[in-house]
Amino acid sequence: MQDSKQKGIIFNIQKFSVHDGAGIRTIVFFKGCPLRCRWCSNPESQLFTPERAFNPTRCLTAAVCGRCSRACPTGAITVVDGMNCYNRALCTSCGACVNACPSGAQSFYGYETTVEEVIKKVEEDDVFYTRSGGGLTLSGGEALAQPEFALAMLREAKYHRLSTAIETCGCYPTEVLDEACHYLDQLIFDVKSLDDEKHKKFTGSSNKQILQNIQHVFEHFPSLPILIRTPVIPGFNDTEEEIMAIRRMIPLRPNIKYEALTYHRMGQPKYGYLGRPYLLEGAKADEAFMKELRAKLDAYQG
Ligand code: SF4
Ligand code: SF4
Secondary structure (H helix, E strand, C coil), rough: HHHHHEEEEEEEEEEEECCCCCCCCEEEECCCCCCCCCCCCCHHHCCCCCEEEEEEHCCCCCCCCCCHHHHHCCCCCECCCCCCEEEEHCCCCCCCCHHHHCCCCEEEEEEEHHHHHHHHHHHHHHHHHHHHHCCCEEEEEEEEEEHHHHHHHHHHHHHHHEEEEEECCCCHHHHHHHHHHCCEEEEEECCCCCHHHHHHHHHHCCCCHHHHHHHHHHHHCCCCEEEEEEEECCCCCCCHHHHHHHHCCCCCCCCCCEEEEECCCCCCCHHCCHHHCCCCCCCCCCCHHHHHHHHHHHHHHC
């Protein structure tokens, strides 16, 4: 198949980002991820299929409006004591409630699109990329968990002379990452913990493939600009020993940078919209510890 016709599922295209790669960038958020990190700030990205969500703060109330329950053909939305009640088991993701809702309280995360449509959208901001050194960033979810779609997008971006970056969890076959690196100008790669048991418990997956993949990149793409990131999560990896062990694993090269990210819970409301529990309730970042940690990382010389 022609790369431009390749289809896949994304849930957002965010323009004018300055935090996810060099310069001003457009971020394409892919749907679906092999990990289930407890702190995930994009829970709407985790499933590979579109997902219906309900934001009660935007709802006009069933008593005043009630269009969604009337539109639902399966009885998944019913009104009990004036409140919308949702039965996920009955939902077929038909979208009738979303189309009927006047306030945006009912919504869908995720839609099918093509590489051609995405690249067209990304190219609208060409002039900003040229001036700032920015371009396209693939994010998610995990873009490379839809390998045909993501690789086709990277190839097509290169054909259109766009700068490319990816934010990745690294959990997929090495051949996929190897091929992606041929079309990437920057790799942003998360290493969360070197402790496999803890990694399994907090992300739902082993870290073996992830660590194997990053070593492969260090070895086979020695000049690729890489940013390794570790989200520092209370009760998971928030010790100097854990973070410095990760830092020591990373070669000291001018093209490889390392960053420890402060835990935040900005994605927490979305768990409610999706009807899922937030498993890190009560967790709080330790700002003083993060300051000390960053000073140690800045001073690290191997
Ligand atoms: S997506 Fe369709 S089946 Fe699901 S709640 Fe909405 S109207 Fe009902
Ligand atoms: S259609 Fe939208 S605003 Fe109306 S009751 Fe349903 S969720 Fe609320």
